[in-house]
Amino acid sequence: MSARDPHRFINELDEEALARLVARLESRARDAVFARLFEKYAARLALPAHARVLEVGCGTGATLRMLARRPGFSGQACGVDQSRHFIAAANGFAQAENLGARVVFQVGDAHALDFAEASFDVVIAHTLISHVTDPAGVLREMARVVRPGGTVAIFDGDYSSLTYAYPDPAFGRRMDEALATATFNNPLIMRDLPRLLRAHGLALAEAWGDAVAEIGGGSYFKSFAETYVPYVRRAHLLPAAALDQWLDYQLRAMDEGVFFAACNYYTYLARRA
Numbered sequence: 451m452s453a454r455d456p457h458r459f460i461n462e463l464d465e466e467a468l469a470r471l472v473a474r475l476e477s478r479a480r481d482a483v484f485a486r487l488f489e490k491y492a493a494r495l496a497l498p499a500h501a502r503v504l505e506v507g508c509g510t511g512a513t514l515r516m517l518a519r520r521p522g523f524s525g526q527a528c529g530v531d532q533s534r535h536f537i538a539a540a541n542g543f544a545q546a547e548n549l550g551a552r553v554v555f556q557v558g559d560a561h562a563l564d565f566a567e568a569s570f571d572v573v574i575a576h577t578l579i580s581h582v583t584d585p586a587g588v589l590r591e592m593a594r595v596v597r598p599g600g601t602v603a604i605f606d607g608d609y610s611s612l613t614y615a616y617p618d619p620a621f622g623r624r625m626d627e628a629l630a631t632a633t634f635n636n637p638l639i640m641r642d643l644p645r646l647l648r649a650h651g652l653a654l655a656e657a658w659g660d661a662v663a664e665i666g667g668g669s670y671f672k673s674f675a676e677t678y679v680p681y682v683r684r685a686h687l688l689p690a691a692a693l694d695q696w697l698d699y700q701l702r703a704m705d706e707g708v709f710f711a712a713c714n715y716y717t718y719l720a721r722r723a
């Protein structure tokens with residue numbers, strides 16, 4: 451079987467796989483580094499009072515809940531995801547936090563959004579664009595539903611930079627590539643965004659990069675390895691025994707305090723003309 455990005459084909463996954471992804475999205479949102487990377491762009495969104503915000507590919511709603519919890523947020527946030535399971539989870543988490551009508555969720559496809567043109571002040575894609583079937587189609591929809599002068603915010607990784615230390619660097623490199631291939635439909639898409647944004651009438655206002663690195667111990671990259679190695683295995687990208695050895699090594703390196711893994715993440719803020 452060839453690689454099938456689990457977030458792209460989420461509606462094919464069983465309950466156990468979905469539960470793992472829900473747990474991973476929630477734990478990533480609690481991770482101090484990822485919360486800081488979100489806060490860095492959230493602070494620059496210049497939300498008007500009563501802002502209307504859309505997140506496409508909202509998953510369990512972790513990003514929108516962070517937005518709604520920000521001091522002074524007085525708007526309404528709407529999350530859309532293709533997974534009924536994730537939308538049910540998103541409603542449950544938002545209810546548990548008493549977010550009321552400030553945050554609402556609905557099932558939908560980012561390639562064909564069920565909203566009128568210019569419905570939102572801000573439209574966000576937080577680690578969505580690397581997973582979708584047609585990134586240009588999603589950008590076209592984001593550009594359509596944001597109002598003129600409104601902001602499109604896109605945050606994602608550049609997954610050719612995803613790397614784990616391994617004593618056999620040649621196999622380590624193959625493993626890094628296999629992880630990126632098994633997990634992301636568009637592992638290099640963040641490099642194309644300056645061109646794609648312009649092609650969809652979105653003027654780049656700001657862009658920056660951040661390296662996420664875990665040295666000594668691992669939490670985010672530990673969960674990444676544990677969650678996505680099974681997808682490398684299922685796609686037969688590398689021999690099963692070599693995968694077991696690689697994962698054992700990473701877990702041991704964490705216990706021994708010699709772990710190293712890193713990946714670059716990029717943020718683009720663009721305005722609709």
Ligand SMILES: C[S@@+](CC[C@H](N)C(=O)[O-])C[C@H]1O[C@@H](n2cnc3c(N)ncnc32)[C@H](O)[C@@H]1O
Pocket residue numbers: 457458460475479506507508509510511512513530531532533536558559560561575576577578581582583
């Ligand atoms: C890595 S998760 C990110 C979730 C959320 N943005 C966050 O950061 O926690 C990617 C999400 O994109 C959703 N997704 C992928 N393709 C989609 C599409 N065509 N339309 C709507 N959602 C999609 C998946 O269902 C998944 O919830």
